[in-house]
Amino acid sequence: MVAARRIGLTGGIASGKSSVGRLLAARGLPLLDADVYAREALAPGSTGAQAVLERYGAGIRAPGGEIDRAALGRIVFDDGAERRWLEQLLHPVVRACFKAKLQELAAEPVVVLVVPLLFEAGLENLCSEVWLVDCDETQQLQRLMARDRLGEADARARIAAQWPLARKRQLADVVLNNRGGPEQLAAEVEQTQAWIRQP
Numbered sequence: 001m002v003a004a005r006r007i008g009l010t011g012g013i014a015s016g017k018s019s020v021g022r023l024l025a026a027r028g029l030p031l032l033d034a035d036v037y038a039r040e041a042l043a044p045g046s047t048g049a050q051a052v053l054e055r056y057g058a059g060i061r062a063p064g065g066e067i068d069r070a071a072l073g074r075i076v077f078d079d080g081a082e083r084r085w086l087e088q089l090l091h092p093v094v095r096a097c098f099k100a101k102l103q104e105l106a107a108e109p110v111v112v113l114v115v116p117l118l119f120e121a122g123l124e125n126l127c128s129e130v131w132l133v134d135c136d137e138t139q140q141l142q143r144l145m146a147r148d149r150l151g152e153a154d155a156r157a158r159i160a161a162q163w164p165l166a167r168k169r170q171l172a173d174v175v176l177n178n179r180g181g182p183e184q185l186a187a188e189v190e191q192t193q194a195w196i197r198q199p
């Protein structure tokens with residue numbers, strides 16, 4: 001029997017995780033996304049939303065009643081203590097969601113877990129291998145500013161809130177090079193996933 005592969009797909013913010021995730025999902029691989037679970041953890045009525053409301057007051061609520069994630073982002077990326085508080089709230093929920101989903105998908109030979117803070121949150125132990133989507137730090141900064149319409153200082157604060165790519169690079173089993181254009185990334189993923197053995 002071939003061992004089940006649980007691929008932890010990580011990187012830095014805007015290094016290209018979602019882009020690689022989409023390419024793998026298009027190949028039919030089941031994909032679980034930490035950001036989806038983190039959003040669910042703050043859904044209206046959840047314990048997480050309640051805790052955030054108690055800490056930051058009703059002003060953190062968007063007009064629709066949901067937690068205003070942009071406002072929350074501004075608080076936590078400016079203040080390391082607040083970020084750690086939010087992370088200790090969200091990480092256990094995200095881990096529990098991954099565990100439950102992986103149990104549902106137990107029969108799948110390959111599952112991809114997209115986890116931006118995989119190393120920071122210690123989620124390696126859910127994975128049989130870790131793939132890092134890598135690029136230069138100037139590219140990361142430029143892609144982040146363009147995607148999220150952030151000024152340079154805000155973008156730098158978001159990058160600085162995570163471990164640097166250089167540190168993650170040393171811990172990954174596979175490094176996907178996203179220094180070229182989208183076509184090159186697709187070719188890189190194609191090459192890497194060619195050795196994913198389907199049963």
Ligand code: ADP
Pocket residue numbers: 011012013014015016017018019020133143144146147178179180181182185
């Ligand atoms: P992540 O999920 O790691 O935050 P994304 O996959 O969203 O990163 O990529 C960040 C931004 O950079 C997106 O706007 C994406 O379209 C763009 N991008 C990703 N890879 C490339 C690339 N190879 N060349 C140009 N732009 C890219």
